[in-house]
């Protein structure tokens with residue numbers, strides 16, 4: 313490592329929801345310590361991110377705020393390479409995500425504790441969800457106000473969302489006004505990370521709004537590796553040649569792909585794999601990059617000629633332009649998050665809790681909207697909440713700028729296909745209910761076929777992620793766990809991980825809120841030393 317250009321007490325790498333929470337809370341808890349937060353992406357969020365409907369333009373392809381990774385060929389998906397959008401910049405994936413606020417199910421965290429993540433049961437994590445939350449509905453037994461993450465109801469939900477909830481009720485699924493309340497089960501509209509109809513990304517929440525003076529934020533700075541001397545993390549080396557020393561600790565919060573990539577580039581990972589790439593091994597840690605879990609998802613998209621729906625049609629531009637005025641007042645089309653409504657359902661009555669999640673989108677989402685159709689339409693996503701398939705992240709190159717090899721191993725466990733098929737059946741019944749008759753239309757790829765053999769084939773040809781990769785630096789108490797329950801990397805002093813990668817198992821819902829909760833907890837562990 314070259315002479316450090318600067319020394320800080322703590323260095324946090326990666327400014328996603330977890331990194332922003334870790335850095336800000338740590339700086340607040342330790343006002344006499346200096347904290348550096350380093351992010352490879354841009355400092356500004358940009359208009360397409362701030363305007364919620366801009367998600368439709370940010371997710372499909374690579375841009376300054378989206379890595380848009382591809383997976384390795386997926387045997388379970390007929391050999392296709394999946395798409396893995398990931399946010400880049402201050403706010404991380406909260407710059408490009410669908411803003412949906414869910415915490416998962418209490419049992420998810422009780423499972424973590426049972427698997428060895430001591431101190432992470434629901435009763436332990438719930439206070440940190442509350443600490444991070446500012447719910448504009450107000451506080452109650454399940455919600456808080458005053459936290460940095462503003463959570464709101466959608467300002468202008470579409471008629472389609474209302475019809476969907478009614479159609480689900482006709483199929484016997486109860487309306488749930490609060491997926492983060494007493495029960496997650498049922499169908500309803502999602503609450504979103506928004507303030508006055510604008511995206512409230514994690515950087516705005518934690519960095520801009522709280523802005524502790526002892527926190528230095530550095531954007532456009534890719535970290536190449538952690539410097540390790542005599543078994544201790546001493547700082548970071550950046551890909552642009554700079555370096556920074558950490559007097560106390562380094563924290564990796566670079567996400568489910570970025571963190572294992574950085575650990576491996578720093579010589580912490582499966583030794584044989586690191587040697588293949590010429591990376592000097594500091595610690596043979598087989599768990600690094602293993603245990604990748606993601607929500608495998610199948611979309612039914614229909615072409616529906618309804619002006620309340622979105623699509624690449626000639627009339628859409630004037631409609632968007634007319635929506636600018638209402639947007640300034642915090643309402644209208646542009647405040648929509650596309651994935652407005654959804655639900656958590658059980659595919660079998662004997663199950664104790666929901667095992668699939670639905671997302672209703674008010675546009676056609678074909679291959680993450682990479683494939684466009686000259687039509688308005690809608691999409692209903694079905695995903696498997698607790699998949700059994702396990703994949704991996706490996707290095708493709710010793711250069712941090714090269715994308716890692718991502719293998720979610722989708723549908724490699726046959727149980728996931730069975731859950732998905734059953735879930736798609738539930739979704740289809742809702743789409744066929746009388747209250748949804750107004751939204752009838754031809755389904756892409758014959759996705760509403762009654763022939764189950766054919767449906768399995770269609771699923772293999774079109775299923776992919778709904779963007780919740782986790783687990784690649786698993787937390788636990790066993791020797792193969794990458795981090796211990798206080799998030800310390802086993803076998804390396806002064807180094808922790810705080811992001812989606814530490815989740816032992818994937819939670820039953822969207823993952824941003826849980827990542828902020830992890831960051832909130834990490835800050836306390838760090839402050840206690």
Ligand SMILES: Cc1cc2nc3c(=O)[nH]c(=O)nc-3n(C[C@H](O)[C@H](O)[C@H](O)COP(=O)(O)OP(=O)(O)OC[C@H]3O[C@@H](n4cnc5c(N)ncnc54)[C@H](O)[C@@H]3O)c2cc1C
Pocket residue numbers: 325326327328329330331350351352353371397398399400401402403404405406408409410411412413414533534535536565566567568570571574712778779780810811812813822823824825827
């Ligand atoms: C398209 C999409 C839609 C989603 N929708 C939702 C939703 O509606 N609701 C929800 O709850 N969740 C959603 N998610 C998931 C959620 O956004 C993520 O789970 C969450 O952001 C993960 O947080 P994180 O802090 O672990 O990592 P990330 O948010 O991925 O942030 C990691 C940060 O680290 C930076 N980084 C990586 N490597 C380096 C390096 N070498 N040097 C410096 N910086 C580095 C990255 O640039 C990035 O900014 C969605 C995700 C996507 C991609």
